[in-house]
Amino acid sequence: MNPKIAKLGYVSLQTSDMETSVNFFQEVIGLECTNKIGDSYYFRAWGDFEHHSLVLSPGETGKVTHFGLRTKRKEDVELFEQQLSAKGYEIENVPAWTTAGIGEAIRFTAPSGHRIELYYDIQRPQVEDSRKSVLKNQTYKSWAKGISPRRLDHINIHTSADAKSVYAFFVDELGFRINECIQEEDGALLAGWMSVTELVHDIALVTHKKLETTARFHHISYWLDDVGDILRAADILKESKLQFIGPGKHSISQATYLYVIDPGSGCRVELFTGGYLIFEPDWETVVWRPEERKLGNTFWGDSITGNELILPTIEA
Amino acid sequence: MNPKIAKLGYVSLQTSDMETSVNFFQEVIGLECTNKIGDSYYFRAWGDFEHHSLVLSPGETGKVTHFGLRTKRKEDVELFEQQLSAKGYEIENVPAWTTAGIGEAIRFTAPSGHRIELYYDIQRPQVEDSRKSVLKNQTYKSWAKGISPRRLDHINIHTSADAKSVYAFFVDELGFRINECIQEEDGALLAGWMSVTELVHDIALVTHKKLETTARFHHISYWLDDVGDILRAADILKESKLQFIGPGKHSISQATYLYVIDPGSGCRVELFTGGYLIFEPDWETVVWRPEERKLGNTFWGDSITGNELILPTIEA
Amino acid sequence: MNPKIAKLGYVSLQTSDMETSVNFFQEVIGLECTNKIGDSYYFRAWGDFEHHSLVLSPGETGKVTHFGLRTKRKEDVELFEQQLSAKGYEIENVPAWTTAGIGEAIRFTAPSGHRIELYYDIQRPQVEDSRKSVLKNQTYKSWAKGISPRRLDHINIHTSADAKSVYAFFVDELGFRINECIQEEDGALLAGWMSVTELVHDIALVTHKKLETTARFHHISYWLDDVGDILRAADILKESKLQFIGPGKHSISQATYLYVIDPGSGCRVELFTGGYLIFEPDWETVVWRPEERKLGNTFWGDSITGNELILPTIEA
Amino acid sequence: MNPKIAKLGYVSLQTSDMETSVNFFQEVIGLECTNKIGDSYYFRAWGDFEHHSLVLSPGETGKVTHFGLRTKRKEDVELFEQQLSAKGYEIENVPAWTTAGIGEAIRFTAPSGHRIELYYDIQRPQVEDSRKSVLKNQTYKSWAKGISPRRLDHINIHTSADAKSVYAFFVDELGFRINECIQEEDGALLAGWMSVTELVHDIALVTHKKLETTARFHHISYWLDDVGDILRAADILKESKLQFIGPGKHSISQATYLYVIDPGSGCRVELFTGGYLIFEPDWETVVWRPEERKLGNTFWGDSITGNELILPTIEA
Structure with a gap:
């Protein structure tokens, strides 16, 4: 097996x-x-x-x-x-x-x-009583401070390596399924939303002709339960004098989101909710053409909020 | 009196x-x-x-x-x-x-x-049983179709007439209070959010040096109860193939909003929620300088969603 | 005047x-x-x-x-x-x-x-920079900790004094308008939702035949902007090991709510959002009959969450 | 395999x-x-x-x-x-x-x-243009009418058959994993939240000593994306003169819910959102004792909204 x-x-x-x-x-x-x-x-x-x-x-x-x-x-x-x-x-x-x-x-x-x-092996650390949830199926109390997302959702990575072999590796060696993609007419993939879970993506992989370094890290995404939590996050970020992109809704994945940069590392963080799950065993990759890329990324929203906002990728 | x-x-x-x-x-x-x-x-x-x-x-x-x-x-x-x-x-x-x-x-x-x-005099029409709310303090059933706002909130009008006399008229003759404004250092008003109620504005009045016609109508705004309703409206508008601006949050009024054009008349409609009420009898006008105008209009969000979206004003 | x-x-x-x-x-x-x-x-x-x-x-x-x-x-x-x-x-x-x-x-x-x-006269204290909102029309940063309501909304008080003279006092001497009420067929008022503002009530006044002391205080109510904030409050209260009533929606006022007791004073606090505003100058009191009282109080929801929850009034 | x-x-x-x-x-x-x-x-x-x-x-x-x-x-x-x-x-x-x-x-x-x-084999019917979503990863336009849930979530079934063999069947023959359960000290299961997916449950199975018929159907559950959608559903149900239970939040699964009966069949329908997903391959069943059953079912909320509401199971 x-x-x-x-x-x-x-x-x-x-x-x-x-x-x-x-x-x-x-x-x-x-x-x-x-x-x-x-x-x-x-x-x-x-x-x-x-x-x-x-x-x-x-x-x-x-x-x-x-x-x-x-x-x-x-x-x-x-x-x-x-x-x-x-x-x-x-x-x-x-x-x-x-x-x-x-x-x-x-x-x-x-x-x-x-x-x-x-x-595979992991340790699950004890949580001290003051931070522990009263629920036995939840690790910490929620809403203790800040934006307070529920869980890690996915990552988005970029590469300038050969697209074909890169996607093949994730699919053939690691067993990812490409659930949505941006694909040229000739079959060449430009971006793939890939998962081993029922999420639309655990990893989104985007290929570029040229990048500062071959491997780049675009963002880490944390899940919140409700769209209201995303808008509350927007208020918190503005009060923290942090610039961000969004709120917006992706067409690909159908999730509502906000992007903000960790001012220390430059790493982009996405706050993310909604969207769909894939239970069908015969899911057919949803294909978006390069000219649909903008729509695929943004169903609505997406403005830059803040002055001189630069949301670059970082090395990975 | x-x-x-x-x-x-x-x-x-x-x-x-x-x-x-x-x-x-x-x-x-x-x-x-x-x-x-x-x-x-x-x-x-x-x-x-x-x-x-x-x-x-x-x-x-x-x-x-x-x-x-x-x-x-x-x-x-x-x-x-x-x-x-x-x-x-x-x-x-x-x-x-x-x-x-x-x-x-x-x-x-x-x-x-x-x-x-x-x-002053008005007629309150009977509502037929099929549309009537079960609540005796509510006119119709809510959520019957479409975006389903609760009530009219305010209007926003533009003029190229002399600013001084225009604001004086609304304040002195009609009794409006200017709750927030964009004002030059020398006291000249560029925009005023005015009300006779406890809302931040029943009428927003913006002055311009030059306009197509002296009097313009910028938008009519309808209130929804929750930010989630605004994001639901965004989905409905996209499924209706209508372009819109937002979602965003105004700094002035602190309300979350979406702007869409009636494709028939060209009239802009705002969907609007949140923000504050003014109960203080000695409210001091919140003054924003011209260089703060962008921030005043948009605390966050505000992108244009749709291709070639033009949201012009119409004649009034 | x-x-x-x-x-x-x-x-x-x-x-x-x-x-x-x-x-x-x-x-x-x-x-x-x-x-x-x-x-x-x-x-x-x-x-x-x-x-x-x-x-x-x-x-x-x-x-x-x-x-x-x-x-x-x-x-x-x-x-x-x-x-x-x-x-x-x-x-x-x-x-x-x-x-x-x-x-x-x-x-x-x-x-x-x-x-x-x-x-009438009040002092508006300076807010230190660390807590001050970046918005010039907002006092503090929102969402700094806990449930984080926006503003005081209303109070609810009870009395065993003569109903007629009590309501007359608030209406005739203080100028309150009774916007909704529970009233016997013979005109006797059992409860009145009264305001001087455009809220449905600044003060709700409930009369009883007998009480521990003539004047009782039922609750102080703080406003939140969205229903999602009320449900977030429910999570926070449970994690704080506090019992509460709700979430529910009142028919009278149409607001969504939660009731919790301050464990120090025994004072009930309501968390409150939604509902309607009254701009009409000729508002006719919405009358609920005693047999509609339960519906008036609760459109939906209202369960007691917690063991042996007693939510008494306190002396006033 | x-x-x-x-x-x-x-x-x-x-x-x-x-x-x-x-x-x-x-x-x-x-x-x-x-x-x-x-x-x-x-x-x-x-x-x-x-x-x-x-x-x-x-x-x-x-x-x-x-x-x-x-x-x-x-x-x-x-x-x-x-x-x-x-x-x-x-x-x-x-x-x-x-x-x-x-x-x-x-x-x-x-x-x-x-x-x-x-x-395994299924047919995916064509959707006519008027109902089709503009999104290529979504079947119909959302929010077309009524409560408008996103997707089927799970079912809840009851049985008076021997608990041990019943749970064994779902686990051993059909491959379900019991993610949360109510269990006696001696290991006897009273209720199991079971899934083959990453949901907490595709099927909840509750055992009873005695039932009208051996197999009962408790509810079918549909998913909505946000808690605000659940509260909107409450309004719609009240305006439809339908009685319901909730809104409430389950401890088990952490989902926010509402229960309503189809007045035609008597079948209970749950409207459901939130909660957690299980990606861990070594998930340990969360065990609730019989005395924690009430807490397990209801973290908060759960009142009956409506007169003489009876929410029975139906035959299965």
């Missing part, structure tokens, strides 16, 4: 301004700090179930060092190692708990240039 | 395409048709209490022929007539029920060039 | 457990502390414009000592004094700034047994 | 009053009619992707005749047939398109007494 990915687990983000980034993710976005080890902070949302969905560490520049995908079964980590080694990928073995909360893992560089970690 | 205005009553809108306009206001916006007399349709929202808040009539061009303000007391109509006559305004006496639902009225042209009607 | 009331200003609440009450109003409800003088805390919501909408002071029992109404004009305070003295009411003159932020005032006991203060 | 269920597909509901039931599901709930064949109506929500999620047929009493589950792969239907036959289940072969839109299927009676259909 083929090894399988269960879900997107976490993003490891390096920032050149820890104080600003910690304040942004903790006080403005309102993530919960799970752990602080050495210089690194481990964050998750109040409804995340793993040890963390974001690791924040100091570095010279804003950069996503890698992101983690959890496998379906414990043995899948080794099976992926064998499978990827056989294909020529160089595998790094990461001893258990090197990253807090993450057991034995492997890392490798995808054809897109992104560093990916696969793991 | 000085005569007083109680509230904005209705807008009389002429359209060159009745079928399109009726469909827009009735099916898309979701107003209730109160009456149909001759070629005119009388509309109100499910929570409006007068006979109508919008009259739609056929004409050669899209144009607001006049708008109606209801006085505080019956005798105020005559008192205003005396007061305005004494100041040299030419008064037209409109016999009762010339406009369905509206008793004895006077009409005159304000210095801004807008034709204004003042009246 | 008759003196006039402009608005409900504030409630002075005594609590037997200051620490619990301060925590409740500041951290759970999320009011802003304006001032702390002696043992008293002065609170207001982020969108309140006066010095405070709630004063919290220590005392032996939970009790509303008085509530304040602001007059339309400065001279109205003295005019009310003359008018009420002439009718035999004993007037207490309260020197300016005895209550922080409140200028020269008079106090008297209404026929309902409630102690009422009338004042 | 074991055969697998992909998702809940549809419910086949018999009603003794077709006119009332059609009006309820089409005009009040706002489902779209996909097809009308013979006496049967086929309905789906605007975001459902199969041919229907509800079949409505006339009969002597309100009754769920069966519900359909779609398999992961085409061959799974036959694999299930072999597997279930081998265990002694009597299999009915249903020729393709006997039920409109449903290909070759098998039916059998589960130990719970419920009639279950398994199928």
Whole structure:
């Protein structure tokens, strides 16, 4: 049986301004700090179930060092190692708990240039009573501070590597399904919304002819339950003197969103709600043509709110 | 005792395409048709209490022929007539029920060039059982179709007439209070959000150096109760293939909004919610400088959704 | 010209457990502390414009000592004094700034047994930069903590005094309009939703044959902008281990609500949104019969959430 | 490889009053009619992707005749047939398109007494332009009428059959995972929220010592995107003179809900939003004890809105 990915687990983000980034993710976005080890902070949302969905560490520049995908079964980590080694990928073995909360893992560089970690074992840290939810199926109290999203939703990554081999890797090696895409008439993919879950995307992958570095990280997206929460986020961001894009609604995924930049790392964060789930086993990729790209990205909304707003991608 | 205005009553809108306009206001916006007399349709929202808040009539061009303000007391109509006559305004006496639902009225042209009607007596039409609310303090069932706003909120009018005399007229003759404004350092007003009620504005008045006609009508605004209703409106407008601006939040008034054009008359309609009320008897006008105008108009949001969207003003 | 009331200003609440009450109003409800003088805390919501909408002071029992109404004009305070003295009411003159932020005032006991203060002059305290809104028409940043309502809305008071003279006092002496009521066939009023503003009620007054003390205080109500905010409040209250009633929707006023008790004082607090405004100058009181009382109070919802929840009134 | 269920597909509901039931599901709930064949109506929500999620047929009493589950792969239907036959289940072969839109299927009676259909092949009917969404990933325009839910979410069924064998069947034979449950100290299950998808439940199964018939159908649940939509539904139901339970929030699943009865069939319908998804491959069943049952069902809310509201189950 083929090894399988269960879900997107976490993003490891390096920032050149820890104080600003910690304040942004903790006080403005309102993530919960799970752990602080050495210089690194481990964050998750109040409804995340793993040890963390974001690791924040100091570095010279804003950069996503890698992101983690959890496998379906414990043995899948080794099976992926064998499978990827056989294909020529160089595998790094990461001893258990090197990253807090993450057991034995492997890392490798995808054809897109992104560093990916696969793991199964996790630790679920105890939550102190003052932050613990009264609900036994919820990790923390919700609405403790800031925007207060429920959970990690997805990531969006860019690459200037060869599109064909990049998409093939995610589909054939990692088992992602492309649920929606932007595709040329000749079949060439420009962007793919891919998932191993019933979400429209765990990872959106966009290809470009040329980029500053081959692998770029476009955004990490956190889920909120209601559109009203997105508009409340807009108020909070303005009161925090942060610029953002949105609110808007994507046609692709049908989700309502807001984009804001972590002023420490330069990493874009999406606040996200709504949209559809895919339960159909024979889902046919929804294809958007290049000339429909604008509509695909934006069903409505999308203005830039703020002066001289630049929302660049960062290295990944 | 000085005569007083109680509230904005209705807008009389002429359209060159009745079928399109009726469909827009009735099916898309979701107003209730109160009456149909001759070629005119009388509309109100499910929570409006007068006979109508919008009259739609056929004409050669899209144009607001006049708008109606209801006085505080019956005798105020005559008192205003005396007061305005004494100041040299030419008064037209409109016999009762010339406009369905509206008793004895006077009409005159304000210095801004807008034709204004003042009246007190109104008729409250019976609502047939199938459309009647089960609530005895609500006119129609809500959510019967389309966007389904609760009530008329305000209008926004533009003029190229002399700003000083125009604002003086609304304040001194009609008793409006300027709650927020855009004002030059030297005191010259560029825009005023004015009310006789506790709303931030019943009428917003914007002055321009030059306009196509002296008096222009910028938009009629209908109130919805929740921000979620505004985003639902965005979906409905897109499915109706109508272009719009927003969603966004004004700084001035703090309201969340959407702007859409009636494709029949070219009249802009705002869907509007939130914001603050003014109960303080000593409210000091909130002053925004010309360089803050953009921020005043838009706290966040405001993008144009649609291709080649032109949202012009129409004649008034 | 008759003196006039402009608005409900504030409630002075005594609590037997200051620490619990301060925590409740500041951290759970999320009011802003304006001032702390002696043992008293002065609170207001982020969108309140006066010095405070709630004063919290220590005392032996939970009790509303008085509530304040602001007059339309400065001279109205003295005019009310003359008018009420002439009718035999004993007037207490309260020197300016005895209550922080409140200028020269008079106090008297209404026929309902409630102690009422009338004042005009107020102080508007400076807001420190860290809490100040970026909007010049908004007092504090919104969403800083807890439920975070926008503003004081209304109060609900009960009395066992003679209904006829009690309602007559509010209408004839203070100028309130009864917008909705529960009334016997013979005209006897059981409850009245009364306002001097365009709200359906600034004060709701309910009469009972018998009460623990003649004057009781049922609840103070704070406004939130959206129904989603009410449901968010429900989550916050449950996570704070506080019991509440609702969410529900009143037929009278059409507002969506939640009731929770301050565990310090026993004072009931309503969280409130939606409903209608009254701009019509000839509003006819909406009359509900005693057998419609349940429907009038509750259009839908209203369950008690929590064990053995008792939501009593407190002395006033 | 074991055969697998992909998702809940549809419910086949018999009603003794077709006119009332059609009006309820089409005009009040706002489902779209996909097809009308013979006496049967086929309905789906605007975001459902199969041919229907509800079949409505006339009969002597309100009754769920069966519900359909779609398999992961085409061959799974036959694999299930072999597997279930081998265990002694009597299999009915249903020729393709006997039920409109449903290909070759098998039916059998589960130990719970419920009639279950398994199928893979489906037909996706064309949508006429007037009802078609402008979005290529959405079936119909949303918000066309009534409450307008997005999609089928789950069903809740009751049984008086032996709990142990009933849960074992769904877990061992059909591959459901019990995500939350109410369980006695000795391990006996009283209720299980089970899924094959990442929802907390596709099917909730509740066991009772005694019931009118062994197999009962408690409710069919449709998803809406936002809590505001649930409160809008409450208004619509009241204006339709229909009684309901809620709004409330479940602790189990964390979803906000409303329950209403189809006045034709007596079938309960839940309107449902929010809650969490389960991506973790090693999810541990959240166990609620019998004494926590009330809390598990209701985090807050839950009152009965309406007179003498009885919300019984119907035969299944």
